[in-house]
Amino acid sequence: MTDEIAISHLQRRKIEGRVLIPFIDACRKKFGEGPTRELVIAAIRSHAMADGARWADMFGADTDGLRRVVEELWAGGGGMELEVVGQTADRLDFNVTRCRYAEFYQELGLADLGALIHCSRDHAMVEGFNDGLELTRSQTIMAGGTCCDFRFRRKA
Amino acid sequence: MSGVLDDYLIDPEVSLLDKTRMQAQVLLPVLRALRAELGKERADAVVKQALRDWSKQLFAAIADGIEGSPRRKWAAIQKVFGEVSGREVEVEIRRHDEAALDIDVTRCRFAEFFRALGEPELGALLICAADFDIAAVGEGAVALDRAQTIMQGAPSCTFRYRFAPR
Numbered sequence: 001m002t003d004e005i006a007i008s009h010l011q012r013r014k015i016e017g018r019v020l021i022p023f024i025d026a027c028r029k030k031f032g033e034g035p036t037r038e039l040v041i042a043a044i045r046s047h048a049m050a051d052g053a054r055w056a057d058m059f060g061a062d063t064d065g066l067r068r069v070v071e072e073l074w075a076g077g078g079g080m081e082l083e084v085v086g087q088t089a090d091r092l093d094f095n096v097t098r099c100r101y102a103e104f105y106q107e108l109g110l111a112d113l114g115a116l117i118h119c120s121r122d123h124a125m126v127e128g129f130n131d132g133l134e135l136t137r138s139q140t141i142m143a144g145g146t147c148c149d150f151r152f153r154r155k156a
Numbered sequence: 157m158s159g160v161l162d163d164y165l166i167d168p169e170v171s172l173l174d175k176t177r178m179q180a181q182v183l184l185p186v187l188r189a190l191r192a193e194l195g196k197e198r199a200d201a202v203v204k205q206a207l208r209d210w211s212k213q214l215f216a217a218i219a220d221g222i223e224g225s226p227r228r229k230w231a232a233i234q235k236v237f238g239e240v241s242g243r244e245v246e247v248e249i250r251r252h253d254e255a256a257l258d259i260d261v262t263r264c265r266f267a268e269f270f271r272a273l274g275e276p277e278l279g280a281l282l283i284c285a286a287d288f289d290i291a292a293v294g295e296g297a298v299a300l301d302r303a304q305t306i307m308q309g310a311p312s313c314t315f316r317y318r319f320a321p322r
């Protein structure tokens with residue numbers, strides 16, 4: 001397996017997208033939006049949870065580790081620009097103000113697929129990373145928002 | 157990096173083998189979920205159609221961006237693809253002249269990866285099929301016949317290119 005840092009996260013997602021996008025697009029045409037969505041979410045979910053578990057091993061399964069995932073992996077190589085709003089042991093709040101992952105899908109005219117393939121991973125990722133944490137997010141750039149407001153919290 | 161295959165390779169720092177592995181790793185969970193719903197045959201037919209269409213369109217679009225005759229377009233793409241794929245294979249050249257290029261691939265890391273994964277058909281779609289889409293860029297000036305591949309379980313891949321007289 002390729003070393004995680006050797007290739008930027010953005011490049012990896014683009015490489016994956018090159019084959020996932022035509023496949024999922026074909027599924028949508030053949031089976032319709034609803035069944036495809038269910039199928040993809042379930043399958044991507046296991047992939048994302050495994051990512052989360054691996055990143056917890058690499059960076060530590062706390063909010064410090066999570067911040068490194070975000071800043072070094074996701075934003076590394078210019079994948080996104082973000083502003084951290086606040087961080088304690090129990091929470092990590094940040095806003096993504098520019099997202100080249102979203103730009104990649106938007107340029108292809110496939111922002112809806114981007115939300116499905118890319119953004120929907122994050123909830124499953126944090127489950128694999130540390131199931132004591134959860135993510136809420138009221139808007140994303142992919143879905144047309146001005147920013148993505150990530151709010152990670154320790155579960156009550 | 158010449159840039160000819162940038163749209164295909166995405167990142168020239170990543171080997172073609174690693175790129176293909178990443179794609180297999182993300183496709184397989186979705187493909188397996190689809191197989192569980194539809195059965196292997198129907199699910200594989202969907203992925204086959206999708207990936208074949210994508211690959212044909214991709215190489216045709218790359219060819220559109222290259223100046224010159226179909227033969228020249230083919231040569232430009234084949235040169236770069238041969239370099240990046242050539243790192244993962246061992247070959248014996250049987251014939252190379254104006255009219256023909258006969259190559260036997262005797263070892264292939266792509267095939268080793270996909271056969272170990274138990275997914276040689278996916279490997280054939282992600283890698284082996286590209287050779288025909290690249291040959292198609294030659295629009296009749298280049299023809300490829302390949303009777304067998306290591307991916308399918310044969311001991312070698314028998315590439316037989318034929319070139320129309322110029």
